[in-house]
Amino acid sequence: MTMAFTAANIGDALMPSEERDAANADTAKEWPTTFGGLLRAWRERALLTQEELAAQAGLSARTIGRLETGELRRPRSTSVRLLAEALRLDDAELAMLTRAAKDAPESPGPVRVPPRQLPADAVAFVGREHELATLDDVGDLSTPGTVVVTAIDGMAGVGKTALAVHAAHRLAPRFPDGDLFIDLHGYTHGMPQVDPAEALARVLTALGVPGESIPRHAEDRAALYRSVLADRKMLIVLDNAADEAQVRPLLPGAGGCLVLITSRRRLVGLDDVRTMSVGVLPPAEAVALLVRTAGPERVDGEPPEALAELARRCGLLPLAIRLAAARLKAHPAWSVAHLLARLEEHRRRLSELHAGDRSVTAALDLSCRGLALAEQRAYRLLGSHPGTDIASDAVAALLGTSVVRASGLLDRLLEGNLLQEPVPGRYRFHDLVRVHAAALAGQEPEAERHAAVTRLLDHYSRATTTAMDHLYPYEADMRPRLPPGDAPSPAPADAEEWLEAELPNLLALAQYAAEHGHVRHIRHLSATLHRCLRIRGRNAEAETLGTRALAAARTTADRTGEMEALLALGEIRHRQNRYETAIDDNLRALDIARAIEHPSGELRALNTLGLLRAVHGDHKRSIENFAQALVIARAVGHRTGQLDALIGGGHIHRMVGRHGEAADALAEALDIAREIGHRTGEVRALLALGHLHLGRDEHELATDRFTRALELANGTEHRLGQLDGFISLGDMHRIGGRYEQAHACYEQALDLACEIGNRNWQYEAIHGMGRLRHEQGRHDQAIDSHREALQLAADLDQPGDQARAHDGLAHAHAALGRHEDARHHWSRALAILAELGTDHTDEPGVDVAGIRAHMADLATASGDGRSR
Numbered sequence: 001m002t003m004a005f006t007a008a009n010i011g012d013a014l015m016p017s018e019e020r021d022a023a024n025a026d027t028a029k030e031w032p033t034t035f036g037g038l039l040r041a042w043r044e045r046a047l048l049t050q051e052e053l054a055a056q057a058g059l060s061a062r063t064i065g066r067l068e069t070g071e072l073r074r075p076r077s078t079s080v081r082l083l084a085e086a087l088r089l090d091d092a093e094l095a096m097l098t099r100a101a102k103d104a105p106e107s108p109g110p111v112r113v114p115p116r117q118l119p120a121d122a123v124a125f126v127g128r129e130h131e132l133a134t135l136d137d138v139g140d141l142s143t144p145g146t147v148v149v150t151a152i153d154g155m156a157g158v159g160k161t162a163l164a165v166h167a168a169h170r171l172a173p174r175f176p177d178g179d180l181f182i183d184l185h186g187y188t189h190g191m192p193q194v195d196p197a198e199a200l201a202r203v204l205t206a207l208g209v210p211g212e213s214i215p216r217h218a219e220d221r222a223a224l225y226r227s228v229l230a231d232r233k234m235l236i237v238l239d240n241a242a243d244e245a246q247v248r249p250l251l252p253g254a255g256g257c258l259v260l261i262t263s264r265r266r267l268v269g270l271d272d273v274r275t276m277s278v279g280v281l282p283p284a285e286a287v288a289l290l291v292r293t294a295g296p297e298r299v300d301g302e303p304p305e306a307l308a309e310l311a312r313r314c315g316l317l318p319l320a321i322r323l324a325a326a327r328l329k330a331h332p333a334w335s336v337a338h339l340l341a342r343l344e345e346h347r348r349r350l351s352e353l354h355a356g357d358r359s360v361t362a363a364l365d366l367s368c369r370g371l372a373l374a375e376q377r378a379y380r381l382l383g384s385h386p387g388t389d390i391a392s393d394a395v396a397a398l399l400g401t402s403v404v405r406a407s408g409l410l411d412r413l414l415e416g417n418l419l420q421e422p423v424p425g426r427y428r429f430h431d432l433v434r435v436h437a438a439a440l441a442g443q444e445p446e447a448e449r450h451a452a453v454t455r456l457l458d459h460y461s462r463a464t465t466t467a468m469d470h471l472y473p474y475e476a477d478m479r480p481r482l483p484p485g486d487a488p489s490p491a492p493a494d495a496e497e498w499l500e501a502e503l504p505n506l507l508a509l510a511q512y513a514a515e516h517g518h519v520r521h522i523r524h525l526s527a528t529l530h531r532c533l534r535i536r537g538r539n540a541e542a543e544t545l546g547t548r549a550l551a552a553a554r555t556t557a558d559r560t561g562e563m564e565a566l567l568a569l570g571e572i573r574h575r576q577n578r579y580e581t582a583i584d585d586n587l588r589a590l591d592i593a594r595a596i597e598h599p600s601g602e603l604r605a606l607n608t609l610g611l612l613r614a615v616h617g618d619h620k621r622s623i624e625n626f627a628q629a630l631v632i633a634r635a636v637g638h639r640t641g642q643l644d645a646l647i648g649g650g651h652i653h654r655m656v657g658r659h660g661e662a663a664d665a666l667a668e669a670l671d672i673a674r675e676i677g678h679r680t681g682e683v684r685a686l687l688a689l690g691h692l693h694l695g696r697d698e699h700e701l702a703t704d705r706f707t708r709a710l711e712l713a714n715g716t717e718h719r720l721g722q723l724d725g726f727i728s729l730g731d732m733h734r735i736g737g738r739y740e741q742a743h744a745c746y747e748q749a750l751d752l753a754c755e756i757g758n759r760n761w762q763y764e765a766i767h768g769m770g771r772l773r774h775e776q777g778r779h780d781q782a783i784d785s786h787r788e789a790l791q792l793a794a795d796l797d798q799p800g801d802q803a804r805a806h807d808g809l810a811h812a813h814a815a816l817g818r819h820e821d822a823r824h825h826w827s828r829a830l831a832i833l834a835e836l837g838t839d840h841t842d843e844p845g846v847d848v849a850g851i852r853a854h855m856a857d858l859a860t861a862s863g864d865g866r867s868r
Helices: 007-014 017-028 035-045 050-057 061-069 077-087 091-103 129-136 160-174 196-206 218-229 244-250 283-294 304-313 318-330 336-349 355-369 373-382 392-399 403-415 431-441 446-471 473-478 492-515 519-535 539-555 559-575 579-595 599-615 619-636 639-655 659-676 679-695 699-716 719-735 739-756 759-775 779-795 799-815 819-836 848-862
Strands: 147-153 179-183 235-241 257-263 273-277 420-423 426-428
Touching (some): 035 061, 035 091, 050 077, 077 091, 129 160, 129 273, 147 160, 160 179, 160 235, 160 257, 196 218, 196 539, 218 244, 235 244, 283 304, 283 318, 304 336, 318 336, 318 403, 336 355, 355 431, 373 392, 373 403, 373 431, 392 403, 392 446, 403 426, 446 473, 446 492, 446 519, 473 639, 492 519, 492 539, 519 539, 519 559, 539 559, 559 579, 559 599, 579 599, 599 619, 599 639, 619 639, 639 659, 639 679, 679 699, 679 719, 699 719, 719 759, 739 759, 759 779, 799 819
Parallel strands (some): 147 257, 147 273, 235 257
């Protein structure tokens, strides 16, 4: 390792070893005792600045500064060793530094707040003692690999969810890593069953996995979910499951987890699952629930046989019993006999229903008849809400009233047990109540129902715009707008939280809008939620929304809406590596944008086309696309479009060797990103500048750019920036001969790429590892890595990367003396480049001239005079 020799360290190096050891021993008594103090003292002894030490140790100057100040208190062992080598510490000093590192308190990392998602427990829960005892008996969950799964089945309204939630609250203290609750809507009227992939995206987010780190495919999401849970002890409630296929991907694979499932079906198809069938309440427990819900004072003096008959008339179903008790509380003058008579009248009218349905429906009808007119209207219109739950501001929009008035109506529906409030401020129906409310909503005049849902869609659309504008202000001009309205919007400070809570509703509303002719709302929600879904890794939902928006736009001949939908679909399909489809989407969008003279749509299509064509090595048309986009962006003052065009164009200019144009474009892009606060744009510009410096063999500048980009990406959890930073720094360490640091960077990149399911960066990490192993003389292992990289590049249909992998294979085979194999792979690389119409790849040194030179050397070494 290179170091700056000074008079001080030269003198120290020339001192006899015995004298040097004695001097060090004497001096050691005066050294500081903290890691930061030792590091600063020995750095100053070596007459090195923080930047010089960072360069020699392969760390960042910021890391050195944080270590010395104590901000970063416990360094990794690899960092300690690298610092010791750079400072030329002897064994005694290394021991001191290592001991100080171990004695330092751990640096505080990000606090992992355990999710606590259980709904509120039922206040008046009674009985089910046998079932609760069984659920409490979960055995020893400390045994590695232990996962206990219990599936609770029973008819609608029998209290499966109440039992599972009550048991979960009793068990929750035994699960320090938190609890998850997922309503799978297996039997929810008017709502599709939750797709396992969507459920996995939700729980991974709750478990702290960033959106862009969530893989695309359900199988990969399930694997990541099991990995995240492997070292956690969690309680998971999967409510209202349709069947085994829906819940199987949501089951942990290891760790001390407990899973409670509720379903109307007995899920006997699950492996190693305990099943529990829940029937109606025993008569004594049914009466106890009735008394507790109504209040002992309310039924004091009522004949016991009348209470038992009331419970029986409710079918011994907890839901119907709670509704009947709520009627008694609401009408102090009624006797139990009076309520029995009313229930019997309704039951006779419902003779076509099953016994359980008659019990619940009769109780619901009676409850609704006891409501004031405004409360009845609220109940009916809430039945038309297509989402999963609802907050008071959305209820106000639906009813066309104030939030204060809406809150009062919600309170009265809660008091009557017609609504539930599983978490504060969010309201929902029990599934059977939802069916009843939806049926009554259908009796509402069509004009009134349409106006109510339109108000609701307006509210959600404007609120979504407010949230997205707060989170991504530099993209505000890329989103469509609705006319101003009076609907409440979330406060900007709550934007992220609001989006997370409302996303299931927004998706359900978008589907409703598409199916019921609310064209402007499906267009608005699709375009506005596009980035929200994309960064959360929910590409399937984004594609579905885009497809619906496209169909709606074409039905109504909305050219702007059609263009927006095609642009969104093109971006999603680009992320899914469906390049040909993405190119077709963007070409059609470009044609429309030009026809309707829509400059921002035109430049967005051109920027995406530039990226897509670069993937296939079509650098000429890629540069043309970025140049056209840049002209438009500058003409209309579109800063984000200008930033994208400059970074994309700068990247391609660098690839084709136009370093001057690349430097100018990227410097301008960096300035724009900082001016408009576009943090991910700043990361991208820094990385592109780093690659430019690397191509010029300006290694110090390249390392600085990559380090700054990685630090910024880490701070913003920009996963793609982190991946590029890890790979780029790995390349720098490899070039500098710092093989262990290079290996660590490639490993971190591969772990993260696998975690988020990004196969492009998996290729880069594996390919980089192959180059590293070749330089370490481990040529057989290099061949294994490059073969894996080649297969990935072929699967991704990325010929430029295939050429790079062939070059790596050729180098490794040549080093092993396998000249025919080496010649074969270099020939394949040349053929690919010829097909692409280019003489180089994105990787320095992998170009036509270099490959032909290698083949000439190979021919000379073989003595056969062959060359290519």
